[in-house]
Amino acid sequence: xxxxxxxxxxxxxxxxxxxxxxxxxxxxxxxxxxxxxxxxxxxxxxxxxxxxxxxxxxxxxxxxxxxxxxxxxxxxxxxxxxxxxxxxxxxxxxxxxxxxxxxxxxxxxxxxxxxxxxxxxxxxxxxxxxxxxxxxxxxxxxxxxxxxxxxxxxxxxxxxxxxxxxxxxxxxxxxxxxxxxxxxxxxxxxxxxxxxxxxxxxxxxxxxxxxxxxxxxxxxxxxxxxxxxxxxxxxxxxxxxxxxxxxxxxxxxxxxxxxxxxxxx
Numbered sequence: 001x002x003x004x005x006x007x008x009x010x011x012x013x014x015x016x017x018x019x020x021x022x023x024x025x026x027x028x029x030x031x032x033x034x035x036x037x038x039x040x041x042x043x044x045x046x047x048x049x050x051x052x053x054x055x056x057x058x059x060x061x062x063x064x065x066x067x068x069x070x071x072x073x074x075x076x077x078x079x080x081x082x083x084x085x086x087x088x089x090x091x092x093x094x095x096x097x098x099x100x101x102x103x104x105x106x107x108x109x110x111x112x113x114x115x116x117x118x119x120x121x122x123x124x125x126x127x128x129x130x131x132x133x134x135x136x137x138x139x140x141x142x143x144x145x146x147x148x149x150x151x152x153x154x155x156x157x158x159x160x161x162x163x164x165x166x167x168x169x170x171x172x173x174x175x176x177x178x179x180x181x182x183x184x185x186x187x188x189x190x191x192x193x194x195x196x197x198x199x200x201x202x203x204x205x206x207x208x209x210x211x212x213x214x215x216x217x218x219x220x221x222x223x224x225x226x227x228x229x230x231x232x233x234x235x236x237x238x239x240x241x242x243x244x245x246x247x248x249x250x251x252x253x254x255x256x257x258x259x260x261x262x263x264x265x
Contacts, residue, residue: 123150129171170196
């Protein structure tokens with residue numbers, strides 16, 4: 001797993017000193033690769049032992065292993081690339097990073113949960129709401145009983161009426177969207193399964209979830225002009241969609257609904 005993914009995964013374990021180290025490393029990747037632990041210690045004003053503890057929290061054996069992971073993640077010089085190449089590189093990095101979080105077993109388990117559900121609700125706010133609506137559009141065409149909600153009051157109403165054979169999908173990049181957290185808690189209290197797709201683990205939202213799918217964050221591209229927060233979640237949606245459509249009945253339903261849209265739409 002690369003450095004940025006480890007920072008996402010173990011973010012909740014980091015202390016203020018750890019965050020000082022993290023901020024420096026992410027802002028000075030090229031120079032950190034060539035520094036000793038003593039040199040880095042002087043730059044960030046944290047003891048070498050503190051840096052070693054930081055590395056171990058990210059599940060590295062030592063400082064050298066962390067530097068090796070950092071060197072592998074260092075991008076090519078973008079000054080010589082055109083914009084299409086830069087964006088392609090960002091997409092490639094985000095998808096590769098997200099793939100590190102995903103296992104076949106988890107995808108199979110989520111598909112199983114969806115297959116057994118009476119009703120599936122997808123919720124999210126802002127750009128996360130766009131992902132919720134997209135997944136709902138796909139599942140509806142497969143004949144799955146589903147809906148999407150992007151309004152905070154509607155989320156509370158819908159989840160209050162959920163039961164133990166329903167599933168709530170929560171999309172939240174930060175895991176801090178209060179209306180989504182409240183809806184997840186209500187659904188969970190009513191016995192529904194809760195699946196969360198987010199950038200960060202060990203948040204209030206993920207602690208409620210039955211399943212947490214971590215996706216890579218665009219912020220580690222370190223380019224303020226790159227604003228796509230959705231590509232990683234869409235990658236997960238494509239994996240789940242593909243897996244769901246391995247069922248013959250769902251594939252047949254999709255073809256029938258598409259035929260109707262093409263004929264009458």
